[in-house]
Amino acid sequence: MTCLTVDTANPRRLSLEALSEVLNPPPPVDYLDYAENKVSFSERESPFKGNYNRNLFGYFDEILRALSPDDPCRIVTLAKSAQLGGTVLANIFTCGSIEMDPVDFLYVHPTEGNAKRWSKMKLSPMLKNSASLKALFPQSSRDGSDSVLYKERVDGRGAIQISGANSPASLSQVTMKRQVQDDLAKWETNTAGDPEAQADSRSQAHEFAKIFKISTPLVMPGCRITRNFEDGSQELPYVPCPHCGHMQVLRWENMLAHLDEEHPENACFYCEAPDCGAAIEEHHRSELTKHLEWRAQNPKAKRQHRSFWIWSAYSVLQTFERIARAWLKAKGDPASEQTFMNDVVGIAFQTQGEAPPWESLRDRGAVSDYPRGRVPAGALILTIGIDCQDDRVEWQVVGWGRNKNRFVIQYGVFPGHISEDSCQEKLNVLVKQTWPNAYGRKISADRIAIDGNAYTEDVWEWVKKHPASVVMMVRGNNSDSAPMLLPVKKERHKKTGKLLKWSKRFYSFNASVMKMALYRNCRKEDPLAAGYIAFPTGLDDEYYRQVTAERRVSKKNKDGFDVYNWEKDPKQANEALDTMNQAEAAALRFGVRDMPELLWDKYEAERETFPKEAQGDFEDLLSQPAPEPAPETEPETNPEPEKASRSKWRKRTG
Structure with a gap:
């Protein structure tokens, strides 16, 4: 007979071990x-x-x-x-x-x-x-x-x-x-x-x-x-000053106040003690x-x-040098300045939530040195923003220069819906349209961005007829934390599941930060300041009302926290602001923000030299009459469709 032996643990010992584990402090x-x-x-x-x-x-x-x-x-x-x-x-x-x-x-x-x-x-x-x-x-x-x-x-x-x-x-x-x-x-x-x-x-x-x-x-x-x-x-x-021991915080404002822009490699801080003021350099860190x-x-x-x-x-x-160079690269462009303040300095960017008075921008345009429809000196790249509404398409041409400056060139309205052939034909002409610059050169748009958030399929039917290197679809994102420009997540057909073709040419842009940057730059009055925005003569008051139509406001959510959003006056249209943002999205895609100086030099050499047939003595060039502005019969300057179309939305908005 076989005996089965079973080993059992000591239950008392097990209970004491468990009690010890519980009672002993961790x-x-x-x-x-x-x-x-x-x-x-x-x-x-x-x-x-x-x-x-x-x-x-x-x-x-x-x-x-x-x-x-x-x-x-x-x-x-x-x-x-x-x-x-x-x-x-x-x-x-x-x-x-x-x-x-x-x-x-x-x-x-x-x-x-x-x-x-x-x-x-x-x-x-x-x-x-x-x-x-x-x-x-x-x-x-x-x-x-x-x-x-x-x-x-x-x-x-x-x-x-x-x-x-x-x-x-x-x-x-x-x-x-x-x-x-x-x-x-x-x-x-x-x-x-x-x-x-x-x-x-x-x-x-x-x-x-x-x-x-x-x-x-x-x-x-x-x-x-x-x-x-x-x-x-x-x-x-x-941290203590390496020279006198005075305890202080290393602050960006201290470095900025003493920054030599010609020699960022010398960036440093200076002791805040009144009787010291010695340089605190990187090797001290x-x-x-x-x-x-x-x-x-x-x-x-x-x-x-x-x-x-x-x-x-x-x-x-x-x-310290990389910090200084990052600032010099961002300086003048509020969107880039925000990234610098956030990512490098670690502080929040103070927004310009209120638009400047539209009258001040109108007055600036009234004394401008270039007319509507003309490309001024310094505007080397042209982009167009297009916004689609129920009964019209509105568009804006914006020029971009070296010093992060922008120049409003032209604003127009085409009557009709984007799905209509007559409207698309006018847009086809706009793609090929040229604008004369200060040197007699005729410049066409380098990149065009059209709003694809509404009427997406109709917009795509027009977009796909034009090169991807010229025309793109965009939609605005009003989140403060969104990337400035990002391809829209690939979208599929709801029924077939097939990847929609426009996914490759559809981009989302950070409209919130663009508005903050626009309003901050609009307040700059020095034409030589980085980021300065120039307006031409000939724009009507409605344009300026539209471009300043929104403001950033806070509202309490159900948890009692402040939530910040952009709102516009319900009685005021804002297509001029939307098309400005779309034109900026096109400029970002073209690369104006990070364009190297050699490439700026290339465009300047191509576009800001007098045509060969105009070569002559300097006195002869000065005596030549200025190029005539675009004829009134061209679609983008025809006031009648614009007037008729504006009357529709004025009736609709009261």
Whole structure:
């Protein structure tokens, strides 16, 4: 007879071990130690291959301490420049928490698309490359515990929920002790209301929750990360002067005030101490940051909400010279200046939400040195913006120059719908139309952008008859965080599922930032100022009313937060503003923003020299009569269709 032997554990011992595990306090959660011993970078991830180096990122030490459970604050905010290492900081907080002090963790991105990319490109490599994390997340489960947007520890003691702020469903029915709100400035209201309030509520049930809000600022008023920074302790990075020891913040305004534009390689700061004023140069930086101190401007908020701000001047990933050159490249173009202030300086761009008085622009046009329909000297590139309405098509020709300047050339209206042959024929003529410049050359449009948001199929029927290098379809996006110009996501036919052909020639542009830039530049009165906008003689008052028809206003949403949108006077048409933005989108696609000087030289040589048949003595050239303006019978200058068409929308709008 065979006996079956069964080994049983000592139940008393098991119960005591379980009790000991529960009663013993957990080890301290030290994110600094975790970063140094568990975080490493490949060449692909960082220019500094190897383990996390506190000497390079010493300014993050205090932020990591604030994220620790030992610090009583509930919220930690970091407003920063782009590419400063903020994502690394968030990853240390995320993975360190899930390994050292297992909890349910929420990581929220602006959109689900961003969330998936982060999960695949940032989180998954960290889980694979760390031996300890790999043991906790084997990434081979088929029971739903491992997916792109959800990672659960193998022992079930904690999980990472990855969500998009645009998806209210992913922010509901979950309770999270810790969370990261990444790229917070780019979060936009979703169908359920304010996503930041929704995310904050997910940690409401935990008394000792920790919420990390991190982002590069965008636009004020309305920037979420700036608002959070101001609500918190407002801690700034003070460093000592290498000459006198005076503690101060390295500020962009200090560098700008002393910047020699001819020699950006000499960019530096100057000590703010009255009895010093010595230069603080880049070679001093490594020693300065060793003695960096975070000093709170609003210390009473530290117990609940610690907020930090830092910019690229403190980072080994950026040089003072590159900062100066980035400014010189952006100077004069408000859209580029916004990108510089956000990504390099780490502060929100102050918007010009109110349009200048239309009368002031009209008065500028009345004394202009060039007439409507003529291309003035300096306008080397021409683009056209076209806007389609129910009973008319309106268009505007804009010239672009070297110094980020623009010149309004012509504005016109064609009666009829874009689907009508008669309207398309007029547009066909417009594509080939030329405008005389100050040198007697006849210039045609280099790029044309037509609004394809409405009547898309009708617009495409006209667009596809013209070269892709000349005519493009566009639609406006009024989100402050949208790219300036981006191909529209490929669209498919609703019934057949086939890729729509216009997807290759359809672009979305950031209408919100373009309006801010336009209104800021319209206020410039010096024709030599970068970004100056010139208007011709001959435009009627209605044009100026339309181009200044909108303003940026705030409204309270249902959660009580301010939401900023562009609104126009309901009694005032705004096609002049729309076509201006469309013409700028065409200019961006053509490349005027980043065009090298050699290419500007090429266009100037081709377009701003007198034709060969006009060559002669200088006195002869001066005595030649100016070229006649385009004849009144040409379609773009025919006042009758314009007058008739305008009367229709005036009746419709009251």
